[in-house]
Amino acid sequence: MTTPAARGPLALVLHQARYDLRGFLRNRQSRFFTIILPLLFLVIFVSLFGNHLVGPAHVKASTYYVPGLSAMAVIAASFVNLVISITVLREEGILKRRRSTPVPAWVLIAGRTLTAIVVSLATMVVLLVVGRFAYGVHLPTRTIGGVALTAVVGSISFCVLAYAFSTVIANEDAAQPMVQAVMLPLYFISGVFIVPTIIPSWLRHVAQVFPVEHLADGLHHAFDPTTTGIGIVWSDLGVLAIWAAIGVAVALLRFSWLPKAASG
Amino acid sequence: MEPVVSVRGLRKQYGPFEAVRGIDLEVQRGEIFAFLGPNGAGKTTTVEILEGFRDRTAGEVRVLGVDPAHADSQWRNRVGAVLQESNAEPGLTVRECLQLYAGYYLEPRDIDETISLVGLDEKADAETTRLSGGQRRRLDVALALIGDPELIFLDEPTTGFDPSARRTAWHVIEGLRGLGKTVFLTTHYMDEAEQLADRIAVIAGGEIVAEGTPGTLGGRNSMAATIRFTLPAGVATAELPAELRSLLAGEDARVTLTSQTPLAHVRELADWALGRGFDLPDLDVRRPTLEDVYLELTKEPA
Numbered sequence: 001m002t003t004p005a006a007r008g009p010l011a012l013v014l015h016q017a018r019y020d021l022r023g024f025l026r027n028r029q030s031r032f033f034t035i036i037l038p039l040l041f042l043v044i045f046v047s048l049f050g051n052h053l054v055g056p057a058h059v060k061a062s063t064y065y066v067p068g069l070s071a072m073a074v075i076a077a078s079f080v081n082l083v084i085s086i087t088v089l090r091e092e093g094i095l096k097r098r099r100s101t102p103v104p105a106w107v108l109i110a111g112r113t114l115t116a117i118v119v120s121l122a123t124m125v126v127l128l129v130v131g132r133f134a135y136g137v138h139l140p141t142r143t144i145g146g147v148a149l150t151a152v153v154g155s156i157s158f159c160v161l162a163y164a165f166s167t168v169i170a171n172e173d174a175a176q177p178m179v180q181a182v183m184l185p186l187y188f189i190s191g192v193f194i195v196p197t198i199i200p201s202w203l204r205h206v207a208q209v210f211p212v213e214h215l216a217d218g219l220h221h222a223f224d225p226t227t228t229g230i231g232i233v234w235s236d237l238g239v240l241a242i243w244a245a246i247g248v249a250v251a252l253l254r255f256s257w258l259p260k261a262a263s264g
Numbered sequence: 265m266e267p268v269v270s271v272r273g274l275r276k277q278y279g280p281f282e283a284v285r286g287i288d289l290e291v292q293r294g295e296i297f298a299f300l301g302p303n304g305a306g307k308t309t310t311v312e313i314l315e316g317f318r319d320r321t322a323g324e325v326r327v328l329g330v331d332p333a334h335a336d337s338q339w340r341n342r343v344g345a346v347l348q349e350s351n352a353e354p355g356l357t358v359r360e361c362l363q364l365y366a367g368y369y370l371e372p373r374d375i376d377e378t379i380s381l382v383g384l385d386e387k388a389d390a391e392t393t394r395l396s397g398g399q400r401r402r403l404d405v406a407l408a409l410i411g412d413p414e415l416i417f418l419d420e421p422t423t424g425f426d427p428s429a430r431r432t433a434w435h436v437i438e439g440l441r442g443l444g445k446t447v448f449l450t451t452h453y454m455d456e457a458e459q460l461a462d463r464i465a466v467i468a469g470g471e472i473v474a475e476g477t478p479g480t481l482g483g484r485n486s487m488a489a490t491i492r493f494t495l496p497a498g499v500a501t502a503e504l505p506a507e508l509r510s511l512l513a514g515e516d517a518r519v520t521l522t523s524q525t526p527l528a529h530v531r532e533l534a535d536w537a538l539g540r541g542f543d544l545p546d547l548d549v550r551r552p553t554l555e556d557v558y559l560e561l562t563k564e565p566a
Contacts, residue, residue: 003366003367003368003369003370003371003372004367004368005367005368005369005370006370012367012368015364015367016364016367019353019356019360019363019364022355022356022360023353023354023355023356024355025355026355026356026391027354027355088354089354092349092350092351093347093348093349093350093351094350094351094352094353094354096317096347096350097345097347097350097407098368099317100315100316100317100340100343100344100345100347101340101365101368101369101411102337102338102340102341102368102369102370102411103337103368104337257317258317259349
């Protein structure tokens with residue numbers, strides 16, 4: 001029997017992703033915050049704000065809730081969940097143990113990122129399917145490639161940022177409040193929950209510095225039935241790429257496989 | 265044959281603090297080597313340098329012929345580690361953990377056989393979070409073994425175990441000797457080192473203060489024995505023969521003598537006591553335990 005390590009790096013990444021995904025799916029908290037919560041928000045938004053026909057294309061309002069919540073789903077799977085899980089794995093010495101094996105560091109990171117991408121896309125599919133059949137959400141067909149590409153770029157960018165952000169978190173208990181403290185305000189000002197048109201322009205400018213707004217904007221554009229072309233906003237992807245580069249730099253400088261709490 | 269671990273003049277500085285101050289170590293193939301020392305003595309720092317987790321300030325280190333500071337995955341294929349504080353993979357069962365780790369190696373051991381080796385057959389399909397402390401530690405050992413390494417680092421493998429779990433763990437570690445593995449064991453349990461180790465080195469204050477077999481460490485084989493007994497009521501220590509009085513090391517409820525020639529002194533004591541018509545029913549003669557030697561070696565200067 002040849003092992004994934006013997007079959008090459010790609011086989012090893014898939015091997016890692018398979019077990020990361022299994023571990024993720026067995027964690028009730030991960031399942032709830034990543035998959036269930038965006039869905040719950042969709043139901044709440046439609047109930048609170050209604051689902052009437054809006055815009056020049058006369059589509060259901062829920063068509064505009066889905067992309068914002070898709071951005072939230074990508075961030076939940078790629079950033080929130082990952083920061084918490086990296087911190088736990090690091091503080092419990094699991095990252096250290098993995099590093100004591102021959103598996104290359106980049107394989108561990110790529111495997112976990114692949115898991116985040118799969119979970120992000122799956123959650124978006126669930127949002128879309130529920131939206132389509134429960135609320136008559138418009139399904140993007142022409143821009144499906146744009147939706148997928150934006151989600152994948154966003155997921156990779158937020159995964160890298162998760163590795164960078166985890167370096168400022170001292171222990172498991174701090175992880176959840178810290179990520180929420182950063183993400184909740186950004187969700188509100190970046191058009192994830194609230195239609196961007198009612199956000200004051202100065203606040204939108206602030207939001208535009210950060211990657212959340214660009215993922216949300218990119219997805220809004222790709223989902224929008226009035227969009228022409230393939231639904232890719234290259235400037236949004238560009239900003240996400242810049243944030244990813246910042247994340248790589250910080251992670252390279254500060255990321256540690258060893259527990260922070262350990263004594264020398 | 266080249267030693268499996270060879271360390272010359274190893275130093276590690278953390279800011280102004282010198283955690284390791286120029287130590288030499290050598291571990292031969294197939295040996296169980298115990299590395300002892302109190303907390304903060306430089307033990308974990310040394311092991312982490314040998315495992316390739318930390319860089320060093322100075323010195324020469326070779327582990328399986330390679331400098332661990334430049335460890336590559338080929339080297340990691342040959343080395344296993346049971347780390348001091350590491351939990352199992354969350355959300356996976358015992359078998360899944362071993363499948364995940366087996367995938368990292370080129371020639372892993374058989375998974376079921378490894379589960380049996382550490383005695384976790386009945387827990388093979390249990391999630392790791394449902395294991396007891398002792399069972400988790402056995403999973404740690406299984407994960408360190410799954411790559412079929414030549415050298416295994418065991419960092420305090422039985423800390424927090426109850427006595428019966430420790431016996432089981434010892435049994436597993438002794439089994440590694442049978443597999444021809446070299447074991448680098450750190451512990452602060454003396455009985456553990458005595459039971460398992462072929463050779464022991466003691467580190468204190470960043471320096472190796474003693475090295476030897478469990479029987480000879482720190483001159484244990486030539487250290488004075490202790491003779492202890494209780495005198496019957498009405499008999500004072502002042503009445504002991506002069507030579508025995510000169511050996512007096514302490515007197516509380518019992519009299520303590522220290523002796524380099526315990527047999528001769530016990531005979532003298534016996535002649536004296538029997539001559540006066542009494543026995544010494546609680547007499548015991550004890551050579552220093554490894555723990556006595558260790559405490560002596562690692563004593564903080566007063």
